[in-house]
Amino acid sequence: MLKAIVEEFDLTHAAFVGIRVPAQIGHQEPFSYLTYPDEWQNRYLSQGYLRVDPAIHLALNSILPVDWASIHDERPMVSRLFDEASDFGISKTGLTIPIRGFNGETALFTVTGDFTPGEWRDFKKEHLGDLQLLSYYIYQMIARAGRLESGAPRLSPREVECLKWSSAGKTYDDIASILSISRRAVKLYLDTARHKLNCLSITHAVARAISLKIIPPVF
């Protein structure tokens, strides 16, 4: 499929690397699909280039794509990496797109091509959106293969009740009175409900609970 992408966009290579993906499909090393020649892949691994590759490191923590032209890393190992890559036919004109997964997982999609600076500028302008979509599509295909469905948080009946009354605008004291429990207990249930819903405020927790259909919507 990567070869089709390379052809369609008139590139020279494409590479998908999964880093920090759901544990059940990750391996010790980030898994990858690449069009790079085998000899280059072997060289890349044996030289430990993954640790040095600035495109990877910049893109890993970004939400914006990394244009290789913006990399100004003078370290000898990095120069060696780029020079050797070009020996293997991988041009220095490239783009690494970070992919943000459902729970914040990170994967990277790289494309390289033989473009003049003007052509490259036009290419990016025209195709960056498409490439963003493609990268994510590839990621989803892979992630779907191994992802466990995460269930909605289970709230206890008391937690649900307290959230419901809270969503209706009742104070802690009101809720305590309605449910015949102490005010402190109300606070406890609302706190634990919040924690289960991974929210820092009751308003967030209420909104989240509504969206997860744990409590009915507010009108």
Place this chain on the structure above:
Amino acid sequence: MIKLIRGVDKNQYKPLIDAMYRNRADVFAERLGWDVHVEDGLEFDQFDQANPLYIVSVDPHTGKYRGSTRLLPTTGPNMLRDVFSCLLDDGDEIASATIWEGTRFSVDPDQDSVRSRKGVSVVTGELLCGAFEIGLMAGLSHIVAVYDARMSRVFDRADCQAELIGRPQRIGKVMTYAGFFEVSEETLMRVRAAAGVTESVLEPDLPAAISELRAA
């Protein structure tokens, strides 16, 4: 002037980030009375830990914080999906690699008095122009936002009114809307015109990771 700060680099920009959190506490907790989490006068939430891209307006001469907003990809954790999905129609979701979410739009009132002819403040104009510039640089199709009536009026004045999606809901005491903007040269031009901006608002020394994405 707009500075771009990645979530993972927050510690390198502590004074600006703290100023941002204080501004957010002031705007959302104090002035709007929203139910947000404030600690030591600083407002932050779980999405600040999701490595967002912060768009921060600073005084071009002093570097002082003036306002900010943050962007998150809709493919990962975001407010519309994880907190406010009740605003969307049943089963609807916004998750696309070309759609990012903008949230926590806040401006320091002490730093922000000058307005354009259309009534858009300098900082607001900068933040909106910055967001659309970045959207174009990243190849985005849309930016989504969860907002209130106050922000809706800001968008109106800036000539970039959001298109509503789903159903508005009253959450707590706030009538809340979900909407989206198209990311296009046209939108950027309209916002620039309303804001009286004639050129890029982004800092000249953009972080290496994005400087080459700038359009010609």
